[in-house]
Amino acid sequence: MIDFYVDRTGSVPAYAQLVQQVREALRLGLLRTGDKLPTVREVVTSCAVNAATVLKAYRELELSGLVEARQGAGTYISGTLGGSADPAAMDRLRGRLRTWVGDARQAGLEDDDMRALVTSVLAEPPGELSAEQRAAQAQAAREQQNPRSAGPR
Amino acid sequence: MIDFYVDRTGSVPAYAQLVQQVREALRLGLLRTGDKLPTVREVVTSCAVNAATVLKAYRELELSGLVEARQGAGTYISGTLGGSADPAAMDRLRGRLRTWVGDARQAGLEDDDMRALVTSVLAEPPGELSAEQRAAQAQAAREQQNPRSAGPR
DNA sequence: GCAATTGTTATGGTTAACTAGAACACTAGT
DNA sequence: ACTAGTGTTCTAGTTAACCATAACAATTGC
Structure with missing residues (x-):
């Protein structure tokens, strides 16, 4: 389970940090198809951000086809990034x-x-x-x- | 003379892009103490940004001691970054x-x-x-x- | 069926980044 | 002294990111 880290001191939007961390984990092979992402509420409490912020990140990932969100179940990895390398x-x-x-x-x-x-x-x-x-x-x-x-x- | 490039499609603030480009040029040795930066108005016309945005970038650079702004003259490099390497x-x-x-x-x-x-x-x-x-x-x-x-x- | 968990939507407010236009202050060259 | 170019300040407005709270909808597990 990936655990997110959000730094609010800089000017990088929180949702962008979440998206970037998932993409980077995908590229490094730390996340694979089927893996579960933390629930929205978990990220809210662990990173002290708002639910709408997390949702925006997850939605952006879903729009690019990297994750799949299912109500009641959670959000799961459903795509790959570059990882075609040996x-x-x-x-x-x-x-x-x-x-x-x-x-x-x-x-x-x-x-x-x-x-x-x-x-x-x-x-x-x-x-x-x-x-x-x-x-x-x-x-x-x-x-x-x-x-x-x-x-x- | 460095020439700036600003990409407004992303969420990275324009002033941050200017600051980052100066810092990177300093690190790579492309800018040295005494070099002149483009004037505020030059950047305004070449990058289609506002004078206040450029000023914010130059001010941030000045606060960190990297450049020195002189009214009527221009803005000049006055510091170094890391580039102590051979x-x-x-x-x-x-x-x-x-x-x-x-x-x-x-x-x-x-x-x-x-x-x-x-x-x-x-x-x-x-x-x-x-x-x-x-x-x-x-x-x-x-x-x-x-x-x-x-x-x- | 029912309760808990999860994603989702809605509303409203706060803050910061950016823009726009104008005017001011200082310096260098003539 | 004058002019042009420079950095600087000011006011006002727009936009986007974020927060807070609450409610809704779908799935899971019993």
């Missing part, structure tokens, strides 16, 4: 990212610095790879297909 | 991240999937559970929630 590949990517984050922290970068870097790289137009980057990418792809035969790091 | 190290980290993003794309991940992964890794305290352990925990929680049925209906 869990094992996902896990390898997470491990490499964890290493990268560790190195970045050691270089003095704060979390926000890393987030800015990610935003910047994701915004770069794809397909402008240098030969060096292409080689590195090919090597990494080989390692991902055959994780046992670890090549030069 | 530019060369920054470049290396960017290159590695670019490779990682390429591999993630090849594995079928969308940009939002990667963002969720980054958020998740940044949120885990040093020495956190591995992805497999987290998945196992999520599965156990699901089974405890729905002991006999596999889903709704």
Whole structure:
């Protein structure tokens, strides 16, 4: 059971935070089709928000086909998000990212610095790879297909 | 000269978008002390927002010590953000991240999937559970929630 | 059938973000 | 001194998010 966390100090609407947490959990595989979301009243008491706010979040999720609400029963996951990726590949990517984050922290970068870097790289137009980057990418792809035969790091 | 971009379709306040763009440019080294920001009226015409909105953004930046506004002259960068990291190290980290993003794309991940992964890794305290352990925990929680049925209906 | 639980709707009020238009105050260049 | 460009303030209005309360509707479990 996902448990929500709402931060009212910022300017991010509470309902948007709830929606985003469900979407993120779906992307990470922490929620699957059939899983039950907390009831509206549970979220109301645990997050100190209004029922209409929770309902707005759940309704937005339902409109995008991610959940299904049934009166008297509850709200259940009914869709997927991106999760078409192989869990094992996902896990390898997470491990490499964890290493990268560790190195970045050691270089003095704060979390926000890393987030800015990610935003910047994701915004770069794809397909402008240098030969060096292409080689590195090919090597990494080989390692991902055959994780046992670890090549030069 | 930075040029702002404001998206009014979402629920993110316009002034917050301006602030965030300046902070991000500072973190990436795209803006330095002494650089001039666009004038209030320039932003008003280029982004179709109100002068009060731009002023609110610039004021917030000034309160956090990042910029300095001088009447009749303009608004200038007067502070730094995190960017204490060595530019060369920054470049290396960017290159590695670019490779990682390429591999993630090849594995079928969308940009939002990667963002969720980054958020998740940044949120885990040093020495956190591995992805497999987290998945196992999520599965156990699901089974405890729905002991006999596999889903709704 | 009945009671408890759940999602849903309705009404009204509060607050903050944003917009609009105008005017003011300071500075730099001529 | 003058003009133009700059940041700044003011008043007023619109919109959206959120809260509070209550009632309604459908399902579940006994």
